[in-house]
Amino acid sequence: MHMEKSTDLRKQARSAFIRSSAFQRLILIAVLVLLYGFFYLASPSFRKYTTLVQICSNMYYTLLMAIGVTFPLITGGNDLSMGTGLICYSLIGSYLMRIYGWPLWAAILITIGMGVAMGAVNGFGVAKLDIPPFIMTLASMMFCRGMGSILTGGFSGTWPDGAEPGAEFRNVFRLIVKTDTGRMPVPLGMIWMILLVIIMSLVLNKTRVGRYTIAIGSNKEALKLSGVNVLKWHIFAYMICGLFTGFAAVTYAATFSNITPGQGAGFELNAIGAAIIGGTAMTGGSGSVFGTFLGVLLISLLQVGLPFIGLNADWQLLITGGILLGAVTIDKMRNGK
Amino acid sequence: MGEVILTMKGIDKSFPGVHALDHVDFEVRSGEVHALMGENGAGKSTLMKVLTGIYTKDAGTITFEGKEVEFHNPREAQQAGIVIVHQELNMMGHLTVAQNIFIGREPRRGLFINDSAMNDEAKKLFAQLGIEINPKETMSSLTVAKQQMCEIAKAISHDAKVIIFDEPTAALTDAEIDQLFVIIRDLRAKGYGIVYISHRMDEIKKITDRVSVMRDGQYIGTLVTEECTKEEIIDMMVGRVIYEEPKTESHCPPDAPVVLKVEHLNAGRMVQDVSFELHRGEILGFAGLVGAGRTETARALFGADPKQSGDIWINGKKVSINSPKDAVEAGISYLSEDRKRFGIVLKKSITENSTLATLKNFTRGMFINKPKEAEVTQKYVDALKTKTPGIDQLVMNLSGGNQQKVVIAKWLVNDSQIMIFDEPTRGIDVGAKQEIYELMTRLAASGKAIIMISSELAEILRMSDRIIVMCEGRKTGEFDIAEATQEKIMSAATRDIDMQNRKPVQEGEAS
Amino acid sequence: MKKLVALVLALVMVLGLTAAFADDYHFEIVSKGFQSTYWQAVLKGATEEVEKINAEGKDKITMNFVGPDSESDVAQQVQQFTSALNAAPAAIGFAAVDQNAFNDLLKEALEKKIPIIGFDSGVPGAPEGAVYANASTNNYVAGTVAAEGMWEKIVARIEAAPGTVRIGEVNQDATGESVTQRGLGFIDKIIELAAAKGWKVAVIGNEFYVNGVKGEKAAEADAKIIIEAKVPAQSTVELCANEASVLLNEDDLISVFGSNQVAAEGVVAADKNLFKCGTGDDTVIAVGFDSGATLKAAIREGVMYGAVTQSPVGIGKVTIDLLLASAKGEPVADTDTGCAFYTLENIDTPEIADNLYD
C-alpha cells in the first residue's frame, strides 16, 4: 500500500492523457465495441433486439452494487458485504410481505433501509474503530449470510409476481409494449440506471459527499487538518454503498423471482471487479461512476454473449478472470509501477 | 511593526514520558515576521500545534486580539484567523488546486459545489500573491514550491491575521525561496502577523524582525534580529557553542587506491552524465541545493531506481548494478535521507533491523542463528552508544538519532567498503550529530570510502576530503577540501546565477 | 483452578440435564437442502405427521430436521450427518447430496444399528442393509413423465414441421444426482417416443448429458429432432436465464424443459424478454419441474404449459412413518412417493394442489 502512496507524485508526473482515467474508459469502450461486434458476427441470434434487453436486465443489480461500491473503493476501502447483504435484505422484505402481509412499499423501504443501516455499521467500524475495511466488511458479509435465514427461519422468499397484487412494480424495470408484430419489451430499468449513473457522477464530482470521498482516499490526514469532519463523510461513503445495495436488493427481487437464503456470496466480487475494470484504483483517490458503468456492461456482455457462441459455461469463468487481470495490468502499465 | 495580536503565556504540554512544552511564552505583533528557532525537539512545532488546536494545552493561556481563546480543532483556529502552512504539505494530490484551497468550505449553488466560482476565487488569490498557477490543475502535478504557494494562498483565503510558516524553505530552490520572501514581505506590509519557523540562520537574518528561541521545550528569550548576531542566536539555541571547524586539508592519502569509479551515469532528468571517483578512506562530499539530483544519483548508483546508462567500476572491476541487491553484494551501502520510509522497519526490533541486510551471514543452513545475531547487534549497540533498554526494543520507540544509529549499524554489520550517507544528520539533535560526525571520521580512517550527501554547507566543509557539487542533475564542480570555499561551492551549485544574494542551503527538519 | 472447578460443575449439571431430556423416539433428518420452498414443504409434511402421531399419544416422537445451505454442499452435509449419528437417534432420515461421500458413514450407522430411511432422491448405491427403506421419487421416471407430458402437446407440430425441430433442456448443473437423472430420463423418453414415430434424434450441448444418454443418437444432419442440453456456469436463476434465452432465440425451437425449480424459473425469467413461450401452436412449449410461486403464476398465465410435481409434503409424511416403523423394528418397504404432470387444467385438483407450494 504505502509504496503506491510514496510514488504517487511520480505517477502523476506522467503524461496527462495516458494518466487520465478517460484513457482507461476509452480502451474499455473500444473493447466493448469489439466484443459486441465479435458476438454480432459470430451468432445470428445474438443480433436480436431482445438480446440487448437481456444484456440490460442482466446487469441491473450488479450495476447498482458497483455504483455503490465505487465510493468506498475511492476512499481506499472496500465492501464485501454487498452480495450476501442483497439476499438478506430482499429475503426479509419478502418475508414481511408474505408472512406479516406488509404492503409492498413498506417492504421496499425496509429492504433499502437495512442496506443503509448495514452501510452505516461498516462505515462506523472502518472510520471510527479503524478496523481494516476488508475485515470489517468480511465480517458483515458472513453476518448477513447467516442473518437472512436466521430471521426468516430458512424460508425462501418470492416478491409479488404475475397476477398477484403489487406485481406491477416489476414494470418499473421492464415495460411491455404491444406492437402489431406482437409484444416488445422495453428495458425501462436501463433508463433509471443511466439516470442513476448521471446523478451519481454528479454526486461524486459536484457535491461535498463526492469531494470529501475523493479527499479521504487521497489524503485523509490533510482533510482532517483542513477542519473537515472526516468521520461523518467517511461513514457517509459506506452508507451510499449500503443504499445502493438496498436498491440492488429490490431490483434483484424485481428481475428474478425466487430468493434463496445462503445465496449471494460472490455477487459483490462481480461488482467490485467491474468497478476496478472501470478504472477505479484500489489505492483510493480516483475513480469514476461512468467507468464503473462500462465495467459492468462488459461483464454483462460476457455473461450473456458467451453462451451464444456456444462456449461452455466454465470457459466464461476463465475469460472473466483473464479480463480482470488484464484490466488491472493495463492500469498498472499506465501509471507505472 | 503593529500592536500585539497574539500572546501565549505559560503554555504547558506533556506527552507520555516527554515534557514537550514547559511554560512557554510567545507573542506575535501584526505586521511583523517573528522567527521561532530551536534545535529539533525544542518544541517549536508542538507550540504551533497547540496554538492551532491540533493539540490541547495542559496549562497556560492564549490571548488573540484581546480576548482569551481555546481552539479544539484546526477549524476553530482557522475561523478565528490563525492558519499554519505545514512543513509537510498537506494537500490532496488527486484534487485540483482550487479544490484544495477551498476544501471544507466549498462555495455551493444549492446542493452542488460551485467549482467555477471557486476557480475564480483562487485566481484572485494568486493574482493578489502575484503567482502564476492554474487553479484547475491537479495538485500532485505541481512542483513542491507551487504546492506551497497554494498552501499560502489557502492561508490568506481564510482572511487570517496570523500565518505560521513551518520550515517553508526546506524543499525549495533558491529562486523559489526568493519568490517566497517577496510574498512574505508583501504579507507583512499588509499587516499580517507572521510566525516563521526555520533553522536557516541567514534566512532569519534576511526576512525576520524578531527572533524567539526555544530549547528543550523551554522559552529562552526573544531578540530583535538587527541587533543580534548569528552566534548569539546559536548560543541560545544549543546552550553551548559548538565549533564546526572546516577541514583544512584532505585526511585521505593522495596515493589511496580508487575504490569506486562512476562514468557517464544517466538516470532520468535528475541525473545527467555524472562521473566521479572515490578513494579508499576518503569522505567525498556531495554539495548542492535541494533538488540538484544528488539523492537521485545515489539511488541510481545503488540500483534503487533504474538508470539509462553509465559504467561502474569497483576496485577496478566493472560491475553491473541493477538492484539494491547487486549493490550490497558489490559492497555498497546506502543510508537514505528518509529513514522512516527507506531506512528502517519501525515495527521491528533493533536486532531484526541490524541484521536485515546481512541475514545470510547469520544463518545455520536455512535457520537464523539468533544468539550470534543478538551478540553482534549488542556489539554495535555498544559501539555506537545507541540509547535503548535492550536490543529487542522496537525501533519505533527510539529517538531519531538512535534510529539513525541502528541504520548505520545495519550497514556496519554488512561491512561494506563503500558507504553513502544521504543527509546523515537530518532530524538529529546536536549531541547525536557530533557522534555521527566522529563515527564517519573513524570509518574513513579505518579505510572505508564514504560519500556524504548534505545540504548543509558547514557539514560539507567540515567533513569532506573532496567535494563534488551538483546542480540540476549535472556535476558542476569538484574541489579538493584545501581549495574549497563557500563561495566556490555556491557558485558551482547555482552555476550562472549571480552571486549577490546567495546563501548556503542548510539542513531542514526531517518530517 | 477456578476454571477447572467451574468446568467440572458444568459437566455434572449437564449430564443431569441430558438424562432428563430423553425421549421415546428421537429422529434426525438430514435433508438435501433446507432453504428452498421445496424442502420447506417436505419439512411441513414431516412436522404435521409428527404432531399427528404425538397427538394420538401412542408414541412420543421428536425430530431434528437439518440440511445444507445449497443442494451441492457436501462438506456441510457430511458434518450434519456425522452430527446426526453422534446424537444417537432412534433412526435417521436421509437424502444424500452425493452418495459416494457417505458410504463410510452409512457403514458406521450400520454398525451402530441405526436405521436409515432414504427420502426424496434417496440414497442410491448405499452399502447393503444400511438403508432400511426409501421414500423417494424416482427422478429418472419423473424426467420421462415430463417428456410424455410435453410430447403429446408437440408431436403434431413435429409432424407438421418441414425441417428439423429443436427441443431445449436447461439443467442447473451436471453434478446433482436428481437433476441429472431427470435430465437423462427426459432425453431418453423423447428418443424412445420419437423412435416409435420413426424419427431420428440428435443430442447436443453439455457433454455429460450427451454422453449419458442410453437411447441411440443420430448425427445432427440427418436428425428430425435436435435435443440441446444447457448447463449454466453456476446454478443461479440469472445464469440459467442466460442459457435459456440462447435456446429461446433458436428459431426452430418448439419446446423447452427446465429440469428443476431454479432452471424452470430461469426459463420463465428469460421469456420475460422474448415472449416465445406459451400454449399456442406457434409458441414454445415450456415444461418445468416442482412448483413455487413463480412457476404457478407462469402456468396460470399460460406462459408455461405444464410442470412435473413430486409430492414433497407426502414425502415428509411417509418418511416419518417409515422412521417410526423402522425404529420399532417393524419391517419396512420402499415407497415410491411418485410424481405427476400438471397443467392449467388440473392445477387446482386436490391431488395436485396439495403438493404445490409457494
Next chain:
Amino acid sequence: MKDLLNRFKSLKLVRIMGFNRVVLIGVIIVLCLIFQVLSAVLNHGNVFLTYARFTSAMNYGYFIGFLALGVTFVIATGGIDFSVGPVMFCAALISGYCFNNYGFPMWVSLIMCPLIGMVFGTVGGFFVSYLHLPSFITSLALMQIAKGVGSIFTKTQNVSWPGSSDPGGWYRSLSNLDITVGGQRVNIPTGLIILIVVAILCSIVLNKTKAGRYMICLGANREAVRLSGVDTRRWEMLAYVICGTLAGFAAIFYVGCYTTVQPVKGDTFNNEAIAACVMGGTSMAGGLASILGTVIGSFIIAIMQEGILSMGFNIAFQYSLTALILLGAVIADVMSRRRRN
C-alpha cells in the same frame, strides 16, 4: 484484579503464547461449555463434549487450518489471498479425476494436489510481486480461473475420491485412522497430528528462517527491506507459493473427510480461512503474524460449526456467530494497539 491480570500476563507460558492467544483458548473453553449446556437443553439431551463430536469437529478444522496457515503467510507480507478455497477444490478435482479416469496411483494423485496448488500460488505470486498488481484483485481473478480450470478438466462433473474400503482408500487414514481395540473401533485423528506438525514447520519458517524474517519485514516496510539489498519480489512471491501449496495440501484432507468435490465451488472457505488467521492476531497491515493464533482460530471455527449442529440449529447461525467473534477479536486488537500508542 488488575495486578492479578498483570501477574497472569507475566506467566512464562502466557508470554510465550501471547496474551491474545490465551484469551482465544479461553473463548474455546467457554464456547464448549455453552454448547454442552445448550445442546442438552435445546436438542433433546444431545451431548456436545464427546470424542466422536470432537473428531468430527476436527475434520472441519483440518482443511480450514491448512488454508488459514497458507493465508497467514500472504497476509504477513501485507497482501490478501481470496482464491485458496477454489484452488483447493481445483487441486482435488484434477488429481481425483486423474485417479479415477486415468488410473494414476493414489500416491501420485496425492502428490499432485500440493503441486497444482503451487502452480496457482506461483502464478498469483508472480502477478503480485513482479507486476505489482493489487493482491486482492489478482486473487479474485485467480479464483475465477481456478473454478474454470477445475470444471473444464472434469467436464463439469463431481469427482468422488475412493472410500476407505475401495482400492487406494488408504489416503483417508491421513486424516482419520480407524483402528480396532478389543472389538472397539477407535478413530485416531491423524489429521490433527499432521496439522500440528505442519503448523510447527510453518512457525519455524516464519520465525526462525531468513525467508520468514524477510516476509514479515517486507510486510511492515517493503521499501526499507528492498534498500537493504533484499530481493523483496522473490520473498513476496515465495509467500504466495507457500500459500498455494498449502491450499493444495488442504485438498488432501478435504477429500479425506468429504470424499466428493464439485466444480465451481469453494469460495466460502476463503472467508473462513481469512477469518481464522485474523482472529488469531495476524494483522492485515502486515508485519505481524502468529501461526499459533491461526491454528486456534481455525479450531474456533471448526468447534463452532459442530456446536451449532449439536444444538440442532440452522447452519446459518455458524456464519453470523463466526462474524461476531471475528469482529470481537479485531476490535479487541485495535483497542489494545490504541492503548499502547
